[in-house]
Amino acid sequence: MSTLIVVAHPDPTSLTHSVAERLVGALPSDQVELADLAAEGFDPRFTLADRHSFRVAGEYPDDVAGEIARVERADQLVLVFPVFWWSMPALLKGWIDRVFANGWAFGVGEGSGIRPGLGHLTAHLVLLAGSDAGLYDRRGYHVSVETQIGTGILDYCGIQRGLTEFLYDADAGASDADIDTVVERVAAAIRG
Ligand SMILES: Cc1cc2nc3c(=O)[nH]c(=O)nc-3n(C[C@H](O)[C@H](O)[C@H](O)COP(=O)(O)O)c2cc1C
Secondary structure, eight states, X not given: OOEEEEEOOSOTTSHHHHHHHHHHHTSOGGGEEEEEHHHHTOOOOOOHXXXXXXXXXXXXXXXXXXXXXXXHTOSEEEEEEEOBTTBOOHHHHHHHHHHSOBTTTEEEOSTTOEEXXXXXXXEEEEEEOSSOHHHHHHTTHHHHHIIIIIIIIXXXXXXXXXXXXXXXXXXXXXXXXXXXXXXXXXHHXXXX
């Protein structure tokens, strides 16, 4: 079992990072890798090289090939991110845009059907939200997260859906107990 935790936040002192780091600490050290996209300087911009990859279903740019290799080493993927405009930050969206590439994350199957490529993976989502759970319910944002990310990205690539965990009211901070609850739930799901 190997887990790749992808965190997308520029501030290493943020709540988002502390959740990701606690999750790292809750898993066996030889079975977890942290991908800190901001610190590593991952470039989320979809370039002409990515467009070429999309068209030929291969020939990935070197940085994308490196990320693909990292995801391939894992059977559990955890995305830890602050909610920006009811979805993921552009840094993480760009990682998905570029790394979940045609020919690897998905492909064209028989006829015109899509062939999912990432059936070996289970993915968990940990979202840090400024707003409260009631607002997410009232305005349909819980559903939109499941639709956009769950159905639109995970299901499309054949990824098994793991947990979706929110930490609400995150701008006011979060108690250790709340963080521990989220971290322990995800760690338990990973341990099986
Ligand atoms: C650009 C931006 C957009 C945001 N959009 C949302 C949003 O749509 N919904 C929400 O609940 N919180 C939103 N927030 C609040 C963040 O989710 C919140 O500041 C973050 O989760 C706090 O955790 P951190 O300390 O790790 O940054 C937004 C914050 C920023 C900076």
